Amino acid sequence: MKQGIKIMAGKSRNILIAKIALAASLLFGGSVATQADELKITDDTFKCLAEMTKVKHFFVDNLLGDLEATLAAVNAPDGAVYPVGSVVSLVPTEVMIKRHKGWQPRTNDWEFFELNVSAAGSTIKVRGADEVFNRFGGNCFECHKLAEPKYDLICEMEHGCDPLPFTREQIAAVQQQDPRCTGIKE
Secondary structure (H helix, E strand, C coil), X not given: CHHHHHHHHHHXXXXXXXXXXHHHHHHCCCCCCCCCCCCCCCHXXXXXXXXXXXXXXXXXXXXCCCHHHHHHHHHCCCCCCCXXXXXXXXXXXXXXXXXXXXXXXXXXXXXXXXXXXXXCEEEEEEEECCCCECCCCCEHHHHHCCCCHHHCCCCCCCCCCCCCCCCHHHHHHHHHCCCCCCCCCC
């Protein structure tokens, strides 16, 4: 009986030590293997717009497989914070990806990408928080930060962002010309 109590005390102590180590890791900025942020974003991360989900006038996906949560954020009438792993793209060469909380508070944890795209695929031209400029010289974050806070930096016509100098028809034409795929079906 005494030996059983010693074994149980040892197991309880090991569980307690593991819980303390986990708490310390999270408290001091460490990561847990299952933490969603360890997104490995490479050239191969980016795919043809037709392989993403079209919502309204743009395309979304989720790198962690939680497309339902991303769609819920897109369709929330009063705005929402997008889940980690959300991918948002208006045109083939510009993409936003939601990173873990604390990745970059200034950009609401969005990472911006300017891509080179061709029939062979995508290559990352530049990536980052507030230092990414599109091919027209516009700073991604400077435009997106104008969205009302409840929309988590996502620009749409009624979200507070400056209007784009292109019509929806012109944007749709660019989307349909994504060289990585054969076209976007309406």
